[in-house]
Amino acid sequence: xxxxxxxxxxxxxxxxxxxxxxxxxxxxxxxxxxxxxxxxxxxxxxxxxxxxxxxxxxxxxxxxxxxxxxxxxxxxxxxxxxxxxxxxxxxxxxx
Amino acid sequence: xxxxxxxxxxxxxxxxxxxxxxxxxxxxxxxxxxxxxxxxxxxxxxxxxxxxxxxxxxxxxxxxxxxxxxxxxxxxxxxxxxxxxxxxxxxxxxxxxxxxxxxxxxxxxxxxxxxxxxxxxxxxxxxxxxxxxxxxxxxxxxxxxxxxxxxxxxxxxxxxxxxxxxxxxxxxxxxxxxxxxxxxxxxxxxxxxxxxxxxxxxxxxxxxxxxxxxxxxxxxxxxxxxxxxxxxxxxxxxxxxxxxxxxxxxxxxxxxxxxxxxxxxxxxxxxxxxxxxxxxxxxxxxxxxxxxxxxxxxxxxxxxxxxxxxxxxxxxxxxxxxxxxxxxxxxxxxxxxxxxxxxxxxxxxxxxxxxxxxxxxxxxxxxxxxxxxxxxxxxxxxxxxxxxxxxxxxxxxxxxxxxxxxxxxxxxxxxxxxxxxxxxxxxxxxxxxxxxxxxxxxxxxxxxxxxxxxxxxxxxxxxxxxxxxxxxxxxxxxxxxxxxx
Numbered sequence: 001x002x003x004x005x006x007x008x009x010x011x012x013x014x015x016x017x018x019x020x021x022x023x024x025x026x027x028x029x030x031x032x033x034x035x036x037x038x039x040x041x042x043x044x045x046x047x048x049x050x051x052x053x054x055x056x057x058x059x060x061x062x063x064x065x066x067x068x069x070x071x072x073x074x075x076x077x078x079x080x081x082x083x084x085x086x087x088x089x090x091x092x093x094x095x
Numbered sequence: 096x097x098x099x100x101x102x103x104x105x106x107x108x109x110x111x112x113x114x115x116x117x118x119x120x121x122x123x124x125x126x127x128x129x130x131x132x133x134x135x136x137x138x139x140x141x142x143x144x145x146x147x148x149x150x151x152x153x154x155x156x157x158x159x160x161x162x163x164x165x166x167x168x169x170x171x172x173x174x175x176x177x178x179x180x181x182x183x184x185x186x187x188x189x190x191x192x193x194x195x196x197x198x199x200x201x202x203x204x205x206x207x208x209x210x211x212x213x214x215x216x217x218x219x220x221x222x223x224x225x226x227x228x229x230x231x232x233x234x235x236x237x238x239x240x241x242x243x244x245x246x247x248x249x250x251x252x253x254x255x256x257x258x259x260x261x262x263x264x265x266x267x268x269x270x271x272x273x274x275x276x277x278x279x280x281x282x283x284x285x286x287x288x289x290x291x292x293x294x295x296x297x298x299x300x301x302x303x304x305x306x307x308x309x310x311x312x313x314x315x316x317x318x319x320x321x322x323x324x325x326x327x328x329x330x331x332x333x334x335x336x337x338x339x340x341x342x343x344x345x346x347x348x349x350x351x352x353x354x355x356x357x358x359x360x361x362x363x364x365x366x367x368x369x370x371x372x373x374x375x376x377x378x379x380x381x382x383x384x385x386x387x388x389x390x391x392x393x394x395x396x397x398x399x400x401x402x403x404x405x406x407x408x409x410x411x412x413x414x415x416x417x418x419x420x421x422x423x424x425x426x427x428x429x430x431x432x433x434x435x436x437x438x439x440x441x442x443x444x445x446x447x448x449x450x451x452x453x454x455x456x457x458x459x460x461x462x463x464x465x466x467x468x469x470x471x472x473x474x475x476x477x478x479x480x481x482x483x484x485x486x487x488x489x490x491x492x493x494x495x496x497x498x499x500x501x502x503x504x505x506x507x508x509x510x511x512x513x514x515x516x517x518x519x520x521x522x523x524x525x526x527x528x529x530x531x532x533x534x535x536x537x538x539x540x541x542x543x544x545x546x547x548x549x550x551x552x553x554x555x556x557x558x559x560x561x562x563x564x565x566x567x568x569x570x571x572x573x574x575x576x577x578x579x580x
Contacts, residue, residue, distance in 0.1 A: 008451070015410060015454040016417075017447055018435035030448055030509055031455070037510050038399045041468055044475070051470030052477055054301050055526025055551075056288045056331045063327065075194040079421035088419050091430050 003031045099124040100257040104166065104314035105341075107260055111157075111164050118157070118165025118209070122150035125167045125211060129258040134578040135234045137253040139172045140180045140213040149209045161207035162321050169259040171250045172213035173220055174200045174305070175294040179210070183296040184218040184228035184246075187416050187423045187441030197294025198326045199263060199305045206321050211259055215249030218443045219413065220270055220298045222246050223515040226506050227445040234502075235278055236574050237541055241499045244274030244515075247308065251278040254308050255572060261309045261318050265295060267302045268401055269495075269519025272531035275308055276494035276544025279533040279572035281315045281561070282308040284519075286551045287526035288333030291326035299408035300331075302401075302523045312532065312562040317341035319554060338555045346563040349383035353547075353560070354487035358394035359518060361496065367537045368493045375491055375534055375545040375564070382563040387487050391479040396472050397521040398513060403456050403469035404524070409446075410453025416441065448509065477525040484550050489557055492518050494531040494544035518546060528554045532561045533570040540573055 005021075008028050012019040019027065073086065082089040099121055102110070110116045126143045146167055153165040175181050175193035182188045196204075204210070217227040225233040225248025233248040235241040236256035243252040247264030251274035254262050264271040266284035275282025283306045290305040297303065307318035320341055325334040355376060360369070376386055418424035418437030425440045427433030442450070456465035483490065496517055505512045522529040528551070531544040545564070549557035 003455075007455075011451050011454050011458070012435075014458060015450050016414075016431070016434045016438055017442065017450060018432075018439040027448065027451060031451060033510055034402060034448075034452060034513075037513075038402055038465070040399045041396060041403075041472055044393075044396065044472060046468060046471040046475070049471040049474050051467055052474035053470060054331065055477065055524075056333055060330055061327075072194075076420075078194055079191055081418060081422065081424035090419055091427060091433050093430050 003028055003035065100128045102260070103310050104260045104317060107166060108164065111166070112159045118150040118153040119147065121165065122146050122167040122209060125259060129211065131579050132256055132258055135236060135252050135256055135258070136231050137214055137233055137249040137256065137258055138169065138212045139182055139184065139215050139230045139249070142179060142210050142212045146209050146211050153207065153209065158207060162317065163203060163206040163208040166208050166260060167211045168203060168208045169211040169214050169253050169262055170200060171216050171247050171262065171264045173216055173265050173296045174263065175296070176200055176210060176213065179213065181213065181296070182230070183220070184216045184230060185442065185446070186229040188296070189229070189423060191421050193294070195294060198291035198324070198328060199295070199322045202322050202324055203263070214253050214262060217246035217248065218446050219296065219409070220246040220265055220267055221409070221445050221449055223269070223273060223512050224502070224505065225249065226502065227443055229443060232502055234578065235499055236578070237278060237499065239577060240502050241541070242277065242502050244277035244499060246270040247274050250308050251275055251280060251282070254278070254280050254310060255574060261307060261314050263305055263318070263322060264308050265303060265305050266523065267298050268405060268523050269516040271306050271308055272494050272519050272529060272544070272546060273515060275531045276533070276542065277499035279542030279570065280308060280310055281312055281530065281532050282306065283315050283319055283530045283554070283558070284522065284528060285319060285323060285554055286528045288331055289323045289528070289552070289554070291324065291329040291332050293326055293328040297412040299405040300412060301408060302405060312558060312565050313341060313344060315530070316344050316558045335552050340555055340558055343555055344562050345559050346382070346566055348560050348563045351384045351489065351560060352387050352487040353379050353384045354387050354389035354483055354490040356389050356391040356394065356483070356490060356492060358391050359492045361517060364496055368496060368543065371535050371543050371545065372493050378564050378567040379491060379560070381567055384560070389483045389487060389490070391483060391521070393472065393475045393479050394521060397476055397524055398517055400469045400472045400476065400524060401520045402452065402513060403465050404473060406449040406453035407457050407466050408453070410450045410457065413446070413450055473524050476521055480525045480527060488550070489560055490548040492546045492548065494518060494546040498537040498539070498541035498543055522548050527551055528557055530557050530561050532565055532568070533572065534568050535570070536573070542572065
C-alpha cells in the first residue's frame with residue numbers, strides 16, 4: 001500500500017491542517033515509511049481477539065448532576081485570542 | 096551551607112526539618128544555578144522571583160510536617176499551572192495561562208513545594224529527543240550537543256544538571272524512562288490510573304501517565320507518594336490502596352522472582368547494552384533475587400501498535416486547538432481557512448505528522464484495518480504480561496537500545512527515532528509501572544539505564560528492587576558543569 005498526494009490532501013482536509021504541495025510530498029514520504037513499519041501487524045491473526053480500549057478495568061463512573069463551578073465566564077474567555085467580553089469571536093460564517 | 100544543589104531531595108528535606116537551612120537559602124541556590132544554566136535550555140518559563148517570595152513566606156511560618164517543606168521544584172511544561180504560562184512546548188499554546196491547576200502539581204504544592212518554573216519538552220510530548228519543542232532543543236548535562244532524550248528532556252536535564260532537586264514528567268511511550276536513562280537519573284512511570292491526568296495537556300489519553308524523576312530511588316519513592324492520589328476529576332483515576340512508598344521502601348528483595356524476557360534481545364542491539372543487562376542480572380542475583388527466563392512473544396509488535404493507538408488518540412485530543420477558545424490564531428479568509436492556517440502554523444512538523452497518521456487510521460474505510468487491529472494486538476501484548484506475571488514478580492530489561500545520541504542525528508528519520516522507545520512502549524500499552532535506574536556507562540562515558548517493570552499497582556515492589564540494585568550498582572553520574580562559564 002502506498003499513500004499518494006491525493007490521500008495526503010484528503011487527510012489534511014479531515015484534520016483541518018492546510019498542507020502545500022511541498023509539505024504534502026514530505027508527509028507522503030514520511031507516512032509511507034511509517035506505514036511500512038506498521039504493516040508488520042498483518043502478520044498476526046486477530047479474528048478472535050477482543051480489542052483492548054482501556055487498561056483501567058473499571059466502568060466509567062457517573063457523577064451526580066450538580067453545578068460545581070459558578071460564574072466562571074470570565075475565566076472561560078480569558079485565553080481566547082479574540083473576544084468581545086462575553087463571546088468568542090470568529091470570522092464571519094453567514095454572508 | 097555549601098553545595099545545596101548537590102544534595103538529594105531527602106537530604107534537603109532532612110536539613111530543612113532540622114532547621115539547618117531555610118527554604119529561602121535552598122531556593123536561592125537553585126535559582127542561581129538555574130540562571131547560570133541557560134545554555135541547557137531546560138526551562139521554557141522561569142518563575143524565580145515568585146519562588147523566592149514564596150520561600151520567604153514559607154520560612155516565616157514553616158510547616159515542617161509537610162513532605163516537601165519549602166522545597167523548590169521545576170515541573171514539565173505539560174502540567175497546567177494556574178496563571179502561569181503552560182505551553183506543552185508548542186507555538187499553539189505560546190500565550191496560554193491556565194485558569195486552573197493540575198491535580199498532580201496541586202498535590203506537590205499542598206505538601207509545601209514551591210514552583211521554580213516550567214521545563215522544556217517535546218511539542219505535546221511527541222518526541223524522543225526534545226528536538227520537536229517550539230522553544231528549541233535541550234542540552235544533555237552529560238555532554239554538549241547530546242540530546243537529553245524526550246519527551247521529558249528539560250525535566251531530565253534539570254534534575255541531572257541539579258537545577259531542581261526533583262521533577263515530575265509524563266510518560267506516554269517512554270517519555271520519563273528514556274530521558275532518565277540518557278541523563279543518568281531515576282524515572283518512574285506509574286501504573287495507568289495511579290496519578291491523575293486532570294490538568295495535564297493530553298496526548299494519548301489511554302497511555303498518558305505522570306511520574307517522578309529524581310537523583311535516586313528514595314527521592315523518587317517520596318515524590319510518587321505525594322503525586323499518586325485518587326481524583327474524581329479524572330474518569331480513569333483508580334481508587335486503590337496506595338502505599339507510603341518512601342516509608343515502606345526496603346532493600347530486602349530476597350526470593351523475589353525477576354523475569355528476563357528473551358524477546359528484548361533485539362537485532363542489532365549494541366554489545367554494551369547486552370553487557371549492561373547481564374550486569375543487572377548479576378546485581379539482582381547478588382541481592383538475593385531469583386532470575387527466571389520468560390517470554391513476551393508479541394514484543395516486536397508493540398511499536399507498530401503504539402504508532403497507531405497514540406497518533407489516533409492524539410489526532411482526536413488535538414482537535415480542540417482551533418484558534419477560537421485559547422491559544423494561537425492565524426488570520427484566515429473564512430472560518431475553515433482560519434482553522435486550517437491556525438493548525439498548520441501553530442503545530443510543528445512532528446505533531447502534524449502524528450495528527451495525519453491518527454486521522455488516517457481512524458478515517459472511514461481504514462478504521463478496522465488499522466485502529467481496531469492495533470487494539471486487538473494491544474490485548475495480546477497485555478496478555479503476554481499477564482502470563483509472565485503468573486511466574487514472576489517483576490521483569491528486568493534495558494531501558495533503551497542505546498545511550499544518548501547527538502542532536503540532529505535522528506531528526507530526519509521518524510522511524511529510527513521511534514525505535515528508541517522499543518523497550519518502554521510495551522509497558523504503556525499494558526498500563527504497567529516501570530522504573531529506569533542508571534546502571535552503568537557506555538564506552539564514551541554516557542549513562543545507560545536498566546528498567547524494572549512491575550505488576551499493575553505494584554509500584555512498591557519495583558521501587559524496592561530498584562532500591563536494592565541501586566545500592567549494588569553504586570552509579571556515579573559524570574557531570575562536569577561544562578555549560579557553566
